[in-house]
Amino acid sequence: MTEVTDRISRRQVDKFAERRAQLATSALRTLSELGYARTSLREIAQNSEFSHGVLHYYFRDKVELITACVKQYKAECVTRYDQIVVTAKTAEGLRKDFAEALATTCREDASMHRLWYDLRNQALFEESFRKDVLEIDQTLEQMIWRVVTTYADLAGRPLAVTPGTAYGLLDGLFTQALLRHLSGVPGATEDLAAAAHQTLPKLLDA
Amino acid sequence: MTEVTDRISRRQVDKFAERRAQLATSALRTLSELGYARTSLREIAQNSEFSHGVLHYYFRDKVELITACVKQYKAECVTRYDQIVVTAKTAEGLRKDFAEALATTCREDASMHRLWYDLRNQALFEESFRKDVLEIDQTLEQMIWRVVTTYADLAGRPLAVTPGTAYGLLDGLFTQALLRHLSGVPGATEDLAAAAHQTLPKLLDA
DNA sequence: GACTTCCTTGGACAACTGTCAAGAAAAGCG
DNA sequence: CGCTTTTCTTGACAGTTGTCCAAGGAAGTC
Incomplete structure (x- = not known):
């Protein structure tokens, strides 16, 4: 039982993390084009394939989103x-x-x-x-x-x-x-x- | 006649430039504290002794104000x-x-x-x-x-x-x-x- | 199939933004 | 003093912002 639920929850976690990464990538593209000062969550969402509301499902607030972007960028560098x-x-x-x-x-x-x-x-x-x-x-x-x-x-x-x-x-x-x-x-x-x-x-x- | 009006207009120009500098100095203080992304014209005005409307009397728009700030900073450096x-x-x-x-x-x-x-x-x-x-x-x-x-x-x-x-x-x-x-x-x-x-x-x- | 959980949408919200204009206040001038 | 010009305040505007939420769709489970 625990194995199954573990596998499930891990799959969910993976999917969750995957979408987070996807959104972060999208946000990175927008951020790198406009800069921090002029980038809004709606702009980020508009350049992705999702609506602006979904950002708050995957990220607590703007700071957490930006931080995730920065961390993702790190791996590339x-x-x-x-x-x-x-x-x-x-x-x-x-x-x-x-x-x-x-x-x-x-x-x-x-x-x-x-x-x-x-x-x-x-x-x-x-x-x-x-x-x-x-x-x-x-x-x-x-x-x-x-x-x-x-x-x-x-x-x-x-x-x-x-x-x-x-x-x-x-x-x-x-x-x-x-x-x-x-x-x-x-x-x-x-x-x-x-x-x-x-x-x-x-x-x-x- | 021209001399007098010149003197007057120059005094006016000087006063104008003086207040511009004063407002720019005030803006610089606010900007250096908050950074470009989080500084609004109202915030700048609030940290000065004037109202927010006066900024548009001395500066055409936000870009002109910031530019004036930058130029003023230059002289100091x-x-x-x-x-x-x-x-x-x-x-x-x-x-x-x-x-x-x-x-x-x-x-x-x-x-x-x-x-x-x-x-x-x-x-x-x-x-x-x-x-x-x-x-x-x-x-x-x-x-x-x-x-x-x-x-x-x-x-x-x-x-x-x-x-x-x-x-x-x-x-x-x-x-x-x-x-x-x-x-x-x-x-x-x-x-x-x-x-x-x-x-x-x-x-x-x- | 019904049912639960997860995901996504789109709209609403209050707060804030830059900008502008009408008029008050102050200053300059005859 | 009155009158004009300059200077400043106040309030309004349209647009944007981050955040939240109700609703419904999708996916997974039994």
């Missing part, structure tokens, strides 16, 4: 550059691949990334976002740290910076490139690749 | 580190003063800076903000560039990065520190000072 790390054979190869991957991300995932920065900024004002944002930020920092440590290993030189510093520096380059790219400044992503390529060895000791 | 540049005698002194000034700014002007980042992010979504934001961003880049070039001069070593890269790197450190500081992470501003202190010489050629 976390492994973005791991392939590069794994396949890297030389320091120079890693440096080149990483710099170009950054530029490609900036070019092709600009909308999702401006949303990430938007939500990270909301955390500066609204305490309710802070926990999740800090968690994602730390995951990104670790992702960068994997790249940087691998680069140092391949180069056979010790690292000269902390994980936080390495992440802050590279994230700053990305932020700037994103603003310029979305503003239509020509060569913004190429400049990002060049700057990242130039910065990576500076994170190492002489 | 632009000369922030110039004193340090002017009084610097040695590279080491400049490096130490600048790193500590960054940390102090992060500690004491956190609210204004989160607003700046908030508005800069809005520019990623709303085209109407882009022009002014890019202008301010460039001004900040130049401010950083004055610091960095002075540092290189005093150190007697050539610079290895572009103005954009230098600004991006340092701005990234600041952004990260701001998030941590506002999230209550202990030592966030001290870490910023250390990271900036460590980063400055890396911008120079060996």
Whole structure:
């Protein structure tokens, strides 16, 4: 009996979680297009295949929906550059691949990334976002740290910076490139690749 | 006749501009506290000594008000580190003063800076903000560039990065520190000072 | 088949938004 | 003083927002 009900309730939970994810994906699309400030629940629902009422069946309130979106986005980000790390054979190869991957991300995932920065900024004002944002930020920092440590290993030189510093520096380059790219400044992503390529060895000791 | 009317109209213009500035200052206080997404014109008016209707007497619409706020903020920022540049005698002194000034700014002007980042992010979504934001961003880049070039001069070593890269790197450190500081992470501003202190010489050629 | 539980809809709600206009109040001017 | 212009307040407007709920459909169970 318990087995059956367990199986049932688990199936229900799965379906529930599945629809939550589906709605979150839909919301992410709308959010990345309009930004946090201008996105309403009705707008999210309208861009999905459901009515606006259903959002409150799957999410307690707006904050819980947005938080779910952020968490879902996290999963997408976390492994973005791991392939590069794994396949890297030389320091120079890693440096080149990483710099170009950054530029490609900036070019092709600009909308999702401006949303990430938007939500990270909301955390500066609204305490309710802070926990999740800090968690994602730390995951990104670790992702960068994997790249940087691998680069140092391949180069056979010790690292000269902390994980936080390495992440802050590279994230700053990305932020700037994103603003310029979305503003239509020509060569913004190429400049990002060049700057990242130039910065990576500076994170190492002489 | 023309002289008199000119004087009068100029006085009127001055009074007009003065009140605009006064309202913008009030709005900046509210904006820096609530963030762009949650700030309404009524809230701004309530935190000023005027009624909400007066805002539309001095500003055509919300965008014009916010833009005026941003421009006013710019004037405050632009000369922030110039004193340090002017009084610097040695590279080491400049490096130490600048790193500590960054940390102090992060500690004491956190609210204004989160607003700046908030508005800069809005520019990623709303085209109407882009022009002014890019202008301010460039001004900040130049401010950083004055610091960095002075540092290189005093150190007697050539610079290895572009103005954009230098600004991006340092701005990234600041952004990260701001998030941590506002999230209550202990030592966030001290870490910023250390990271900036460590980063400055890396911008120079060996 | 009846019955229960789950899911979804669409409408209602109060609160809030930016905007505007009519008129009061204040200031400037003859 | 009166008169005009500038400045400000107040209330109204149409639209939007997050939230909630009654109703009915869908799906699953016996």
